[in-house]
Amino acid sequence: MDFSFTEDQQxxxxxxxxxxxxxxxxxxxxxxxxxxxxxxxxxxxREMDLxxxxxxxEYNGLGMGFLTWAVVGxxxxxxxxxxxxxxxxxxxxxxxxxEFGNDEQCRKYLTPLATGESIGAFGLTExxxxxxxxxxxxxxxxxxxxxxxxxxxxxISNGGEAEIYxxxxxxxxxxxxxxLTAFIVEKGMPGFEFxxxxxxxxxxxxxxxxxxxxxxEVPVENVLYKPGRGFRVALDxxxxxxxxxxxxxxxxxxxxxxxxxxxxxxxxxxxxxxxEFQAIQFKLADMATEIEAARxxxxxxxxxxxxxxxxxxxxxxxxxxxxxxxxxxxSEAVQIHGGVGYTRDFPVERYLRDSKLFEIVxxxxxxxxxxxxxxxxxxHRI
Numbered sequence: 001m002d003f004s005f006t007e008d009q010q011x012x013x014x015x016x017x018x019x020x021x022x023x024x025x026x027x028x029x030x031x032x033x034x035x036x037x038x039x040x041x042x043x044x045x046r047e048m049d050l051x052x053x054x055x056x057x058e059y060n061g062l063g064m065g066f067l068t069w070a071v072v073g074x075x076x077x078x079x080x081x082x083x084x085x086x087x088x089x090x091x092x093x094x095x096x097x098x099e100f101g102n103d104e105q106c107r108k109y110l111t112p113l114a115t116g117e118s119i120g121a122f123g124l125t126e127x128x129x130x131x132x133x134x135x136x137x138x139x140x141x142x143x144x145x146x147x148x149x150x151x152x153x154x155x156i157s158n159g160g161e162a163e164i165y166x167x168x169x170x171x172x173x174x175x176x177x178x179x180l181t182a183f184i185v186e187k188g189m190p191g192f193e194f195x196x197x198x199x200x201x202x203x204x205x206x207x208x209x210x211x212x213x214x215x216x217e218v219p220v221e222n223v224l225y226k227p228g229r230g231f232r233v234a235l236d237x238x239x240x241x242x243x244x245x246x247x248x249x250x251x252x253x254x255x256x257x258x259x260x261x262x263x264x265x266x267x268x269x270x271x272x273x274x275x276e277f278q279a280i281q282f283k284l285a286d287m288a289t290e291i292e293a294a295r296x297x298x299x300x301x302x303x304x305x306x307x308x309x310x311x312x313x314x315x316x317x318x319x320x321x322x323x324x325x326x327x328x329x330x331s332e333a334v335q336i337h338g339g340v341g342y343t344r345d346f347p348v349e350r351y352l353r354d355s356k357l358f359e360i361v362x363x364x365x366x367x368x369x370x371x372x373x374x375x376x377x378x379x380h381r382i
Contacts (some may be wrong), residue, residue, distance in 0.1 A: 001303055009068045012053070016072050018078030019044060028080040029347050035204035037161045041083040046116035047077075051090060055098060055114040066240070070247045072266075072304035074295070077251025078258075081354055083206045084251055088244035089157035093120025095165070096166045096182060096237045096312070100225035109164050109184055121162035122241075123153040123185075123211050124234055131367050133168075134177035135236050138213060139170035145308050147183065149213040155361070159209030160194045163187045166237070167211070167232050180230035184222040191216030202353035239312045241362045242319035243305070243308075246298040249322035249358040250291060256326075256333035256351040257287045263337050280336060287329045292300050294322035313375040320368035323358035330355040 004015065023044055045051060054069040055061025062113045069091070077084025090113070097110045112118035129135040138151025149169050153159075165185045172179035187191060195210025225233055261284060264275035274280050297318035304311035330352040334341035341348045359365050 001255060003067065003104060003299055003303060005068065006209060009064050011066065012048075012050075012062075012064065013075070014072055015048060016050070016075045019048065020075055022188070024076070024079035024083055028082065029350070031080065031082050031205050031273045032350055033204070033344075037207055038080075038082055038086075038205055038319070042116070042119065044085060044160060045083070045087065048298070049115070049368060050076075050087070051094075051116040052114040055090065055094060055110060059098075059109075059110045059114050061114040066243065066302040066307040067306050070298055074247040074251040074254070077248045078254045081248070081252050081255070081351075082203070084248050086158060086208050087154060088241075088248050089122070090120045091230060092122030092237055093156075093162070093164055093166050093240050093242045096122070096224060096233050097184065099231055100182070101184075104221070105109060105184060113164060118163040119161055120164045120166070121156055121158040122237060123156050123159075123165050123167040124238075125155050125205065126151065126153055131364055132239070132371055134180070134231060136168050136170050136180055138167070138169040138172065139173065139180055140171050140218075140222070147181075147218045147220065147223070149183065149191070149218060150186070150217040151213050153211040153213075155198060155208045156211050157206060157361075158206060159210055159211055160197065160207050164277075165211070166224060166233075167213075168228075168234050169213075171227055175228075176345065177231040178228055178233065180376075182224035182230040182233040183218050185216070185218055189216055189218065201356065202350065203357060206370070240314050240361060242313075242315040242368075243301050245362045246294065246301070246315070246318035246322040246356055249326040250295045250298055250350055251354070252327040252354060252358075253287070253291050253322075253329040255295070256330045256348055256355075257284070257291060259346070259348050259351075260284060260287070260333040260336045267338075269376055274336070277364055283332050287332055290329060294318065294325045297321055306361045313372060316363075316368045316371040316375075319358075320365055320372070324365060325360055326355045327352075 052061035053064045054066050057063040094113045113120050141148045162340040167183045167185045170179045171181050191214050193212045195212050198199050198208045267274045301311045301318045333348040334352050
């Protein structure tokens, strides 16, 4: 494996670090407290062409691949987890269009997604279709030159703010997952409305909104890939999404570790800095080691994707390990801060609240373990 970067890639990464230190980190807590979609930071990403990192140059992207995208996603999540999560959710609309769309679809939809002119979102989850992606009940019916969609999606990140959506609906529920079909749906299409924005334990500024389809009219040319092949689109998109969730978890964990290291060198008890106590040193050492292990899993999965290799198992491992790791690291960061860590005067309490989501979305930890085990059985058949 070679995780080295070209001069252009390294320039982007260095520029993101500078952006994070000067623009994102100072306002991250305010964004979370305000609880509103941070268009101001989205505009900063647009200005730097960051949304185009994994997209081919022919569609106004930078063509830098998923490893660069993963490193940038981690950095964004370290400096401002809200901005990092928007960046990660955006690719869930970009990737299926890039991977399965025809040239006309890519030019019409992928191009504005690459420049950031349009924000994207992916609509799979429903009240009865979460871990069981094949249970999608949103119905699609062909009428003339249009498909008519009816149903509801929930917990959709970037929902309501995004302009371009990739939606999974079922053409033939009697066929289960074989009836699933992917559609590109634009904000403002007749019959497409937004419902409630969930009030969550954390991530107050990240919208997770209902998408409501009531006789929503979608042109036949907006079918992505082929009718009845939406399950393939969904699974491939989720696999890439697991890389994104992994790097988001690593970024948040790095922020928690950074805060704990700084605080440990400031706080005094029993006549010395708490950083001088071996118990604190061991906590920090374990936190740093787990972060580095998760980071390497995420980068390996992104590198495999760039090489055109099978990355699904490693992506599931990366998502599983990173999501559980960030919960441990964030909890230890609060512990190191002591009483003040439980107050909103310090960001570590927010990191702890935000960390739990990683074990749930884009496939729970239990789902990831099932994916990994199934791959092991396939690789070692007897």
